[in-house]
Amino acid sequence: MDYKDYYKVLGLDKSATTDQIKKAYRKLARQYHPDVNPNNAEAERKFKEINEAHEVLSDEEKRRKYDQLGADWQRYQQTAGGGRPGGGGFDWSQYGQPGGFGGYGQAGGGDPFGNTDFSDFFSSIFGGMEGDGRAGGHSARASAGQDYQAELELTLAEAYEGGPRTLTVNGKKLRINIQPGVEDGQTIRLRDQGASGRNGGPAGSLYITFRIAPDPRxxxxxxxxxxxxxxxxxxxxxxxxxxxxxxxxxxxxxxxxxxxxxxxxxxxxxxxxxxxxxxxxxxxxxxxxxxxxxxxxxxxxxxxxxxxxxxxxxx
Structure with missing residues (x-):
């Protein structure tokens, strides 16, 4: 199992602030979003990778665990037999719950939250972080759903008038009311219109960026x-x-x-x-x-x- 450099995925270094992480994520998510790159397997792979990096680096606890793991990764490869923990006296409990690597008795056994978009690396390292604190516990804490990004093209006259518009995001039709006077590149946020939250957590948000076509007059x-x-x-x-x-x-x-x-x-x-x-x-x-x-x-x-x-x- 290969180590994933989440900072490199977002084009950042380890000193990046929370705001820099958020801005980098939004920019890349817009670039590689499936709605912008239909039937593009490579863009879809990048989009999932970007979301996974954001999931870790935007969460204070996950980021701390990840940074700590980075220093120990070489030791993991030496003691884990190329992918499975064990041997060498290395204490993996600091990364997950007892009962196995990540607290689920398996390496790369999938995300316990039911989100199959996360890699084996993520699931193995962070699976146990959602446990209830007991050995082998599977009770997961609530967490917010993924944010979505979308773009909406308008003519200058449409931006002048505003009014209702319909757009499709991740297969779901949404009807929004545009305020007159929006600018090119302006982004608005629609709460609870992103992915569903995990384990009762709130849904993510939808960020819509307006693109206003140049007017010949x-x-x-x-x-x-x-x-x-x-x-x-x-x-x-x-x-x-x-x-x-x-x-x-x-x-x-x-x-x-x-x-x-x-x-x-x-x-x-x-x-x-x-x-x-x-x-x-x-x-x-x-x-x-x-x-x-x-x-x-x-x-x-x-x-x-x-x-x-x-x-x-x-x-």
């Missing part, structure tokens, strides 16, 4: 939006009104005479909803982009020449 900065608005040279020179399509509907703006190309206008409250602040919105910035007429007739060209002469410019 708008550039988003927090709750503010920027929109390029094409304006004809005639409206820019003489002034006038123009209709602009915003995410909340059409808005009529006034263009002042002799408006220059690149002029920026600000529409207060016409930007993106501010997350979890009902009725509060960012601003919409309009960048006016002057458009020149094309396919001029000879008469139109002559009129522009006359205008250039009146302005004292060569034509």
């Amino acid at each position: 708008y550039t988003r900065t927090g709750a503010d939006l920027t929109l390029d608005v094409p304006v004809s040279i005639y409206t820019a020179l003489l002034g006038g009104q123009q209709v602009v399509e915003t995410l909340s509907g059409p808005v009529k703006i006034n263009v002042k005479p002799e408006t220059q190309n690149g002029t920026r206008l600000r529409l207060r409250g016409k930007g993106f909803p501010i997350y979890k602040q009902p009725g509060q919105f960012g601003d919409l910035y309009l960048r006016l982009d002057l458009t020149l007429p094309q396919h001029l007739t000879n008469t139109e060209k002559e009129l522009f020449r006359q205008l250039a002469q009146l302005r004292g410019e060569a034509a």
Whole structure:
């Protein structure tokens, strides 16, 4: 039975903090999640390995036992006959309950919690930690279920509107209500929507990360939006009104005479909803982009020449 380096699995060293362990786990779990890698046996193996590493390193007692075991692993291999404990006077009771390696009279006999996703290494080392403290005891303490990770893709308009959405996680359909104003990369937590707890323990959580597709019209900065608005040279020179399509509907703006190309206008409250602040919105910035007429007739060209002469410019 090979030793498993759980720190290496999560890309960490032994000095990693609880927060660093949690962040590394979430990142890797998203990367190798079966929903993201369907029919990929290697990704499934990595996902199980990542969950096993997190199960140990996120639990203070298991991590202490694991760190202690790491220093003794070479001695285990020498005294355990290549996989079974015994001989050499080595005290295995510090890792499990009496009655056998891990307290269950067997090495690699499977996880006593009924979770077959854990390796023989995990089951053999940590099986007895759930015992009731008596020789050969099988009473297990409650522990929380595994957390799930999922991603939900939205358009910019969908993130603006919010509302109900349905997604499938681990074969289970869930209906969630999205708050308007979510950002790309934002993660929310749904309690009790992860794996079932063990021995009466609470269910894990579901972490949903939003992925918002780029919009060809708008550039988003927090709750503010920027929109390029094409304006004809005639409206820019003489002034006038123009209709602009915003995410909340059409808005009529006034263009002042002799408006220059690149002029920026600000529409207060016409930007993106501010997350979890009902009725509060960012601003919409309009960048006016002057458009020149094309396919001029000879008469139109002559009129522009006359205008250039009146302005004292060569034509």
